[in-house]
Amino acid sequence: MPPSAPSLRAWLDQGPFGLALSSGFFGFFAHAGLAVALERRGLAPVLVSGSSAGALVGGLWAAGLSAERIRDRLLSLRREDFWDPAPGLGLLAGRRFEALLAELLPVERFEDCRWRLAVSAFDALALRTRVLASGPLVPAVRASCSLPLLFQPVWDHARPLWDGGVLDRPGLAGMPCGQRVLHHHLASRSPWRRRASPALRPPRREELVSLVIHGLPRSGPGRLHVGRQALLLAQAAAARALDLPVRDGVVETGV
Secondary structure: OOOOOOEHHHHHHOOOOEEEEOOOOOOHHHHHHHHHHHHHOOOOOOEEEEEOHHHHHHHHHHOOOOHHHHHHHHHOOOHHHOOOEOOOOOOEOOHHHHHHHHHHOOOOEHHHOOOEEEEEEEEOOOOEEEEEOOOEHHHHHHHHOOOOOOEOOEEEOOEEEEEHHHOOOOOOOOOOOOOOEEEEEOOOOOOOOOOOOHHHOOOOOOOEEEEEEEOOOOOOOOOHHHHHHHHHHHHHHHHHHOOOEOEOOEEEEEO
16 A cells, blocks of 8 residues: 655654745735644744745744734734825835834844745846845835835835745745745635636645645735634634645645
């Protein structure tokens, strides 16, 4: 008989692992639920990478904030905490979001994080992904989360940086090759994506396991109450998923 597939918990226990968190609009609620489930089981990554929503939660967790504290702050998030319309290359200036990051992040620089951290941003002039892994945290995380049209870009040496999910939707650009990786895949539910779009499928590479939670409700700036529901649903689903088998590099579960 073929050997039984290991559970996700057993696979994570086999050795140090990195955590990669994908972009996905307001999917930071779901990422926070996963972080709580991992933390409660004593499972911590040795490095974290992410884009957009993944950069937000990954950055806060790697910087030293507990997953429970991240969860509690997101559950209390209000639109006024980040909503600051202003003229510019995007609806929101981003100053309130920067202030929120500065309030929450327990350290100021990548170098002071408890785990290695890399976040992806989109260099709009070079039309490529830039991996940010050193220097000040607030502008880096803010840049990675700056969805075009919604947020104005972060300017770095006269170059506009936008949402890392533009080209690095999986949030894997900053994850070294050969590293064992748990990837939290937020499947795109954007109505303009083609049915066969790669964004709908978990990424594939050696030593990578993707966790996919189906059925999470879609949140947004005007639907933060739905995001709170998604966080709690993702936390419960991720806790169950730790005991599910890894099959062909994927663990799938529903809410």
